Amino acid sequence: MEELKQTIAENLVAYRKQAQLTQQELAEKINYSDKAVSKWERAEGVPDVLVLKAIADLYGVTVNDFLVDHTKPKKLRFKDFWAKRWLITLLSAGLVFFIATIVVFIWLVVAPASAADVAKYTYLTALPIACIVVLVFSCIWGKLWQRCLAVSALVWTLCLLIHLALNIVTLEYTWMIYVVGAAMQLLVILWFILVYFVKRGKAVK
Numbered sequence: 245m246e247e248l249k250q251t252i253a254e255n256l257v258a259y260r261k262q263a264q265l266t267q268q269e270l271a272e273k274i275n276y277s278d279k280a281v282s283k284w285e286r287a288e289g290v291p292d293v294l295v296l297k298a299i300a301d302l303y304g305v306t307v308n309d310f311l312v313d314h315t316k317p318k319k320l321r322f323k324d325f326w327a328k329r330w331l332i333t334l335l336s337a338g339l340v341f342f343i344a345t346i347v348v349f350i351w352l353v354v355a356p357a358s359a360a361d362v363a364k365y366t367y368l369t370a371l372p373i374a375c376i377v378v379l380v381f382s383c384i385w386g387k388l389w390q391r392c393l394a395v396s397a398l399v400w401t402l403c404l405l406i407h408l409a410l411n412i413v414t415l416e417y418t419w420m421i422y423v424v425g426a427a428m429q430l431l432v433i434l435w436f437i438l439v440y441f442v443k444r445g446k447a448v449k
Contacts, residue, residue, distance in 0.1 A: 246287075248311065252296075253287035255310045259303045260285075274298050333381040337374040344370040368408055371401040388443075392436040399428045 260270055267285070271278040274295060283289045291299070296307050344366045351366075352359040379394035386394075403425035407418060 249287045249290055251313045252290055252310050253285050255312075255314065256281075256299070257285045258314075259299075259305060259309075263303055270299070270302075273302060329381075329385050333378055336381065337377050340370050340374040340377060341367070365409065368405045372398055372405060375401055388436060388440055392432065395432050395436075396429055399425055399432060 260267070265273075267281040268278045271281045276295070280289075280291075284291050293307070296310055300307050300309065347366050348359065348363045351362045355362075375394060375398035379391065379398060382390045382394045403421050407421050
């Protein structure tokens with residue numbers, strides 16, 4: 245209680261000075277004596293809620309602003325917290341493509357004749373690696389559906405990599421890769437549905 249009284253007193257002083265009012269001027273505006281204002285600002289008393297509301301309206305703030313210690317660092321808001329997490333995830337995935345670009349650049353300097361093929365396969369390989377990076381971070385702090393999306397992206401980028409790496413151009417063999425991918429996708433979805441119901445069952449218990 246004493247700590248709260250001190251916080252209110254400090255905020256009363258700070259907002260009054262910010263409004264460029266003396267204790268006497270404030271007292272006149274709220275129809276109280278300057279001695280009462282001085283008492284509140286010395287933490288020897290606390291104005292009632294109606295008085296705090298009147299002072300808050302005068303300063304253009306809320307009553308809650310008098311109750312909060314503004315000297316303490318503000319807590320990170322939930323939305324900001326998650327935004328920073330996913331920013332880190334995207335930066336990490338982007339780092340994969342940055343490394344791939346460095347590899348392509350070095351190859352372009354060393355052997356420019358084959359740089360085009362190297363660039364294609366380097367960036368294709370970077371796709372599933374970036375998906376793995378996103379999957380790792382989603383396992384650390386992501387939700388179940390986000391992990392499912394990351395695994396699904398990994399499945400289809402691997403299918404694309406295998407398709408292009410093997411240079412399969414005939415329709416006879418191409419569709420088989422994506423059929424396998426579709427089967428894996430179905431297994432991924434079923435697996436995460438199972439995990440969801442298992443977790444939900446534990447939560448109910």
